[in-house]
Amino acid sequence: MSLEKNSAGSAPLSLSGDLSSALSAKEDIRNRIEDRKLAVFLDYDGTLTPIVERPELAVLSDEMRKTLKDLSSLCLVGILSGRGLEDVKNLVNLDNLLYSGSHGFEIAPYGHREFSQTKGEPFLPALDLAEETLNKALKPIQGTFLERKKYSIAVHFRQVADREIHKVEEHVDAVMAQQNLLHKSVGKKVFDLKPAVDWNKGTALGWILEKLEMDRPNVLAIYIGDDTTDEDAFREMARMGGIGILVRDPLSRPTHARFALDSTDDVRFFLEFLIAATRKKLAG
Ligand SMILES: [Mg+2]
Secondary structure (H helix, E strand, O other), rough: OOOOOOOOOOOOOOOOOOOOOOHHHHHHHHHHHHHOEEEEOOEEOOOOOOOOOOOHHHHOOHHHHHHHHHOOOEEEEEEEEEOEEEEEEHHHHOOOOEEHHHHHHHEOOOOOOOOOOOOOOOHHHHHHHHHHHHHHHHHHOOOEEEEEEOOOOEEEOOOOOHHHEEEEEEEHHHHHHHOOOEEEEOOEEEEEEEEOOOOOOHHHHHHHHHHHOOOOOOOEEEEEEEHHHHHHHHHHHOOOOEEHHHHOOOOEEEEEOOOOEHHHHHHHHHHHHHHHHHHHHHHH
């Protein structure tokens, strides 16, 4: 399969089950990084750690941390998570990575660069009010877990009984109906409430690369993620000639990703391949 950017500049929609594995495209990718700088961006939950019952149980393995550390000594490595910024920074716990939380609304300084991103600020009162209302409303429903990040709210329902999930959504929708400043999206057993503004992992990724002057043909950007919010980043990758890789689960769904990986172990093998290919290039 050719990796060249398609002429329309947008990602074709494929079924995730039909995508080839990124591990079978090593030769193409090796060729593309031969004369390009590499920049690798990753989602956290479901990508670097397996999906777990509660967010605090998603602990990074020592092997994965070592892999990320090795890769970040060779190229830019960024983590773009729906988690709060401090939360994801603490979980990964490596110094020279670029970190973004709250779906791109929070971006930590990287090297000497500040990324002052204030798009979320005007939405803080609406988020505070929604948080307060939902905390009260969801209390009687066993298994709900509300997670406030600075610029978004996640309502997790992985542990809610199937027959009660509709009640969780009704409460979320009631809050949505009271205002028009927040936008609701559905991820893996989670409702996300985010500022209703055109900003997401994809726009954040494009903005970061532009700020770092890496939105150039001499850079190959790769984004790896597993959930619906990662689709924006896959679209951005296709638009700028990068590579979007979906960590897929057995249920096939439409995606803008170019390749797939089948587990977080596969993600690590793929990152190890990038490390080996980059080291070989530098040695050559
Ligand atoms: Mg994820």
